[in-house]
Amino acid sequence: MIYKKMTCLKFLFLLLSTCFINAQSPVQVDKNLGLIPTPHQLIQKKGHFQLSGAITVGVNQTELEPIAKILINYLNRIAKVDLDFVDAKEKRAKIQLKINKDLKPNSHSVKVGKIIELEGQSYEAVANAVASLVQLVKNSEKGSSIPHVTITDSPKSDFRSVMLDLARFWHPTETIKETIDLLWLYKIKYLSLHLSDNKRFTFPLENYPKVNKTHFDGSREFYTKDELKDLVDYAKKRGVTIIPEIEVPGHSGVLWSTYPEIFGSVDDKTSEAKPLYVVNMAKESTYSALNEIISEVAEVFYNSPYLHVGGDEVYLENLKKVPEYQEYTSKHNLQEAAKGDANELFCHFINRMNSMVKAQGKKTIIWEGFHGTGSKNLTVDKDITVIVWNTTYNHPQNLLDNGYHIVNSTWMPWYMVGAMNFAPTQKQAYSWKPTQWSHWQDSIEDIEVNSDKGILGGQISFWEQNHFKVIPVLRKRVPILAAHLWSGGIEATYDEFSNTLDSSDKLYGKLFRPITFNVQGLLNEADQRFKEKLVIEINSKKDVEYKWSFSNSWNLPNMGEAKTYETPIEIERSGILTVQAFSAGVPIGHPIQEYYEKVIPAYSYKLYGPLPKKTWSSVPNLSSFKQIREGVSGFMSNERLDKINGELFAKVERDGHIDTRFYGVYNPYIVELKGNLSLPESTTYTFRLTTDDGLANIYIDGKQIAKGTELKKVSEDFTVNLSKGEHTLRLEYFYSKIQNQLNLKYKTDKMDGFLPFERLVTPLKN
Incomplete structure (x- = not known):
């Protein structure tokens, strides 16, 4: 009898153990399930969470409602599932979002089983978890599902950034928002905005309004504060933070030429601005005005931990000729500057700017632009973050050895120059490491530093780009930057990674550019040229309305007032076609623009x-x-x-x-x-x-x-x-x-x- 009881217990134990193993043992199907960047820890299990029927989404903290509603919107878009938001702390929610302060900084987890649990140490971390979950969706003829997985993840590098140059060419806010969406999908933390340069100041200045230019037709070359605040909010909801840059002392012609009495120097003979090519660093009014500007910018970009103040390509010769130069350098005991070495005044300027930025509760970023650690008698503050791009002003190893924290934005592969048709290839980006710098000029040697200690991360810097080139250039380069900085490298072969990237890019298209064309009449399918006439048929979807506009201008039209697509579009002249998808009057994704040339x-x-x-x-x-x-x-x-x-x-x-x-x-x-x-x-x-x-x-x-x-x-x-x-x-x-x-x-x-x-x-x- 005892033997029979033991046998039964043993059998029950084996049965329960088998069930537990079957339920919990990992299934090696795909080592990263097509995720970019690759998670640090991923375990796939048997089974799938079916995206069918009514599915509720709930949050444990009300502050997570924005990202929960974004998740609902995006899942509905790619999986056609009936998701609905329920009140905070709703127990019956099948998808639950939660901030867990006990997790390590910046980390998140994704648990997919009978229910889905997304946890993050902060709002941003939860937004990263949502991006992972959206990438996990698998579509088939049977419907949409998410594999049972457990992911535990956090980034290796905290500084993951993309910069847009808004000061050379005008960018509609729609383009900036689409860039934010792209960054969210691949867990890029920062969007840096180059807001000012020699010819344009795109931040609206209250006390110096003449730098904000308006064309004869009423169009602006600057953003309103409401527009900028809307961008900050749009990014924040997606776990992305916008870093503003006001470029000084160089690249500041719009300041010193428009207000020479404040930022520059006035020629007594002509009453015109002297060509300093920098703001007047020997004039107290310059510092007072810049302090006002920094305060104004910091208020709008309130959630950015950084404020970028420029600092590159500084021309100093004409500065030594201003009447205030000797008095200012003597007053501030700038002995080398007083003798003619204006570099010391430049370093002094950087430190004064740093003090202003820190007074706003933020950290200063500058471009690599000073040499060594500053000048003979003056050291540039070590709490400034330096973006190293050219390596000719300062060697990255020198900066690291002297205690500076740096960001890698090397020419090859992370400098894009849209106006020059320059955008290093995906393969070059795949082969990069955060410790490497490579210049586009043959005469400048490649650099590799000893270790990544002190390197905060990397940045794509996109200069002189038109708004219509932003997404075409970035959409397959941003994921590669993300893969390097989040995961610490790419383990897959180039072909393997390219296949994953192609799959991920299709998801991006479904989410943010859900419009495809059939174009008849092109001279070559890879080009946009035609001889006589094009016939463009939009691949329509049920319950989706398409609106279109055709013009000679890249200016983004009001798509709500555009023509409704009903029959194929016929084009008989060169121009730009703009198309936007709508559902029940609400835009789906972003408008796309294509230039067709007859x-x-x-x-x-x-x-x-x-x-x-x-x-x-x-x-x-x-x-x-x-x-x-x-x-x-x-x-x-x-x-x-x-x-x-x-x-x-x-x-x-x-x-x-x-x-x-x-x-x-x-x-x-x-x-x-x-x-x-x-x-x-x-x-x-x-x-x-x-x-x-x-x-x-x-x-x-x-x-x-x-x-x-x-x-x-x-x-x-x-x-x-x-x-x-x-x-x-x-x-x-x-x-x-x-x-x-x-x-x-x-x-x-x-x-x-x-x-x-x-x-x-x-x-x-x-």
Whole structure:
């Protein structure tokens, strides 16, 4: 009897153990389930949480209601599930959000079983948990579900940032909000906004309103405080914090030229502003005014722990000529400055700015711009965070050795320059480490510091970009930065990671750009060029209304008042198509914009790349490079030139410019253009070739008649005798870094001046 009881108990124990193991043992299906960034600890279990029927979402603290409602919105968008918010501390909620102060700083957990529990040490950490949960959603023909998992996670690097340059080109708030959404999805903590520069001050100043410019049509080049506060709130709800930057003492022309009596120096003879190229650091009124500005900016961006005050590319020579210079340097015992070393005054300025920022309860950020630790008798404060980008002003190892905390925003791969078509490749970003710096100039050596101690994190710095390039450039680069900084590296192979990134990018599209087109009439599917007419059919979805607008301007229209899509859109001229999806009158995601160019076909083209970092002294053999695209391009037109120069900070010359820009290609390449010439007479022709940061060759009838040798913007003339009639043409051109400019002109002995080369080019047939 005792034996039978023991046998039964043993059997029951084994049965219960088996059930427990089956319920709890991890299932190795996918080591990270497609999450970017990869969690530090993830255990997948058997089973799925089905996103079907009525599902309630509740919070343990009322402050979590915004992120809970965002979760509901996004899950409804990608899974078509019926989620509903319930009051705080509601016990019956199937998805529960909670702040748990007992967790370690910045950490969160995701537990998916019969219910879903999201916990974070702070609101931001809970927002990170929500991003993980949204990425876990799997869609199939059977419906949507989330695998049973337990995730415990926290970031390795706290400073994870993307910077937008709002001061060179105007950005609608809609673009900034979409950028915030992108950062939320990949757990990027900060959005840094470059708010001022030489020509524009986008923060609205109460006491110095003349720096805030308004166009004749009433459009503004600055934001209202309500707009900025709305952006701060939008970001905060998603666990993202906006860091403001007011650029001084350099890049501040709008201050010292508009208010020279306060920020600069007035020429007594002309009563105009003297060209200082910096704010007047030897004038007390400058400091008083800047203190007012810092206070005003800090109030709007109240939740940012940082305030960025610039500090790079400072020109000091003219500052030494202002009448206040000697008095100010003597008063503040700046002995080296008094002797002519204005660098000491610059370091003094940085420290005074730091005091102002700290008085607002914030920490100071500056660009790498001072040398060593400052000057002979003055050390730049060690509690300032330095963003190291160029490495020529200060070596990152020197800063670390001297106790500074730094942020890595190296040129390669984290500097984007939209106006220059410069955006290092995804593969370069994949191979980066936070301890590495690489410059775009060959002459500046790559750097790797001893360890990551003292490196707070990294930042993508996106300069001189138009708003319509922000998301196309960032959407597959931000996830790579996130993967490095959150997880401490990428363990997957490049191909594995690329596949995960493609999947994650599709999710991004469903959430924030849920609009797809079928376009008929393009000369090449990879380009946006057409010859006669385009027919664009929007892939419609049930219960979704699409509105569209077509114009010559990139200005974002009021989509609520745009045309409703009912039949395919026909386009017969160049312009920008803007489309927005709506559900019950509420926007879904963000509007998308595409520029379609009507051309007279002039060349067939082939693109080759990617190009190595080191440039050449002549155009290399094209056969040694991979072909990345081919298609048809058109003649340069005034309309196209306006579009090109509208996207550029440094404009191209209008006469003779050849279009060598291609849709969606952001890095240096070699292009081969083939076409035909029709020469009006038999005579001597002189071809004037000008490139900038690149080289070109010209072939006529298979014979090389021009070989460019000038890598800088210097014109070269090539003379050749040619007969009247038809000839074949081939152009080879590469730009090596950040200046995509090919200019060709011609003249004969009978002509007084040069004319655009394309006057000799005949349209392609068929």
